[in-house]
Amino acid sequence: MLDRIESLMDNLRQVSSDIAHDLRTPLTRLQAMLRDASEEEIGEDERRTLIAAADRECEDILRLFAAMLRIGEVQEGRRRPHVAAIRLDSLVEDIVESYAPVFADGSQQLLLEECEPCTIRCDADLFNQLLVNLIENARLHTPEHSVTQVSLRRNAGLIALRVSDNGPGVPAGDRQDVLRRFVRLERSRSAPGHGLGLALVAAIAAFHDAEIVLADAAPGLIVEVNFPAADTPPTF
Incomplete structure (x- = not known):
């Protein structure tokens, strides 16, 4: 203690x-x-x-x-009453469709790679915030002509939301640190923001009993959030 x-x-x-x-x-x-x-x-x-x-x-x-x-x-878990069974595929499709023109304005691409019909128990507003933060993080930290891909698929009883890009990526030793509040890598200090985007993603993932995995896209970064499927008993 x-x-x-x-x-x-x-x-x-x-x-x-x-x-x-x-x-x-x-x-x-x-x-x-x-x-x-x-x-x-x-x-x-x-x-x-x-x-x-x-x-x-x-x-x-x-x-x-x-x-x-x-x-x-x-x-602090103040959003529990807002949790319900939600179809994610339509939410993901809408968000990617709305952000694709923003990427195009910066000479970047945002693509929906795969989007399987999936249902999880979640707070829809928080899920939207999570995906928007991941997409915005990719847009802000990748150069012109880069490509960001979003996918949603079932994987061994989990629902895997993946956002990957072919930008500079994050060194292996820094991947867990960037999920903490106010952490910004040296090359990102000229970009807008306060280092809270991925910290909020981590908080929302924990709220939903989801696991975040950061990996190398060679080149670029893969961020995968694995949610329990709707038929998996939640712990909250």
């Missing part, structure tokens, strides 16, 4: 440090914008531009806290 308490305290200290680190830069930018906007000698157009930029910075900070609250909500 003492070891568990010590581990929780270490985790709390790490999260607090990560939050402070992630907020320092946007708050510094926000402070500079507001100071510049308060200068009497600047023109009205420039003042409006600075205020609009400060407003966008505030929205980014609020998105960070919203994502953290969402992770906490899922991890």
Whole structure:
């Protein structure tokens, strides 16, 4: 029990440090914008531009806290009443169809490789969030002309949702780390975000008793989430 308490305290200290680190830069930018906007000698157009930029910075900070609250909500199991037997194939098809034009705008491809009729017990909104985060993660961290593929299939009593790409991938030693909050690889620091996308995926997977497997696509990354089928007794 003492070891568990010590581990929780270490985790709390790490999260607090990560939050402070992630907020320092946007708050510094926000402070500079507001100071510049308060200068009497600047023109009205420039003042409006600075205020609009400060407003966008505030929205980014609020998105960070919203994502953290969402992770906490899922991890605490507050969504149990929303769990029901859901057909996944139609959800997956709709999400891929809606995101394909976004990929095309960035000279990338999003393809639905295979989509078997599957049913699991899940919170449909959380499943949508999980798949959207995986797709967005692939879009943000792969270059032009890359291809991201999504598949849904049955595999030995499990329902396997797979998102794979042919981008730079994630080194084997970093694959479990990227599922933690605020973790961003060095090459991803110039991309938008706070390192919470895959952490939310991990929280949603745990909520559904699903297992996440990260593997090498040679080149690229494979993220597979294995859900219990609807006829498998859930543990929640």
